[in-house]
């Protein structure tokens with residue numbers, strides 16, 4: 682049994698959110714929902730999340746899962762908001778504990794933030810099975826971009842997070858704390874071992890060459906044509922390319938707010954005495970010297 686998949690594009694961050702559902706039972710999962718954020722004002726917004734919620738409501742879908750492919754560094758997660766509105770279990774790969782420990786240090790977070798994954802409802806291990814109605818989902822650990830990265834396979838639909846992008850977009854960067862190009866190479870080999878016709882849904886698309894944005898491809902198309910990593914690309918060649926390229930990339934616009942919210946499963950930091958929630962900015966820690 683294969684799920685119905687509806688994509689939602691968040692243009693400001695180039696992020697794809699997916700709603701997948703089991704046509705038989707009308708149970709649904711949301712993958713990587715986005716919280717809107719304006720850096721200049723510090724305002725968060727829920728218009729993207731509301732689109733997803735409207736789709737669930739109009740389709741008479743019962744939300745079972747809110748799945749994160751990893752702690753994103755380029756957009757904030759609306760997992761907590763979606764859960765408050767529609768229910769569901771918020772889950773992420775168990776590697777989130779490493780990511781939380783790393784960023785607790787980088788952001789100088791206090792005792793209040795415990796890096797043991799308790800902010801999420803479920804931490805998923807490699808190979809774990811999760812049910813979406815009559816469709817069985819499998820968690821495939823795909824570290825490399827981050828420690829906690831996982832892909833989700835439901836029937837013939839594979840949600841790859843930041844591993845590979847569309848074939849002309851290549852692969853995800855591996856230079857964040859905990860990232861590792863050789864590890865990403867091995868993760869992608871696991872995905873490439875899946876059946877050729879597996880539908881692949883990517884987490885981002887930046888529309889290279891000005892083509893329309895796209896979200897869906899296949900394992901066969903990735904193996905044959907991914908511009909960074911084809912079926913026969915040797916590991917050392919990929920790792921050298923990835924490292925050289927990562928050394929030229931800018932820090933993502935929203936890494937500072939995103940990580941602080943996403944390691945809390947999409948919740949804002951606890952309100953302080955004036956009833957306001959604050960983010961922290963570590964000076965001269967993230968990125969390259971100016």
Ligand SMILES: [Fe+2]
Nearest residue numbers: 752753754843
């Ligand atoms: Fe990412």
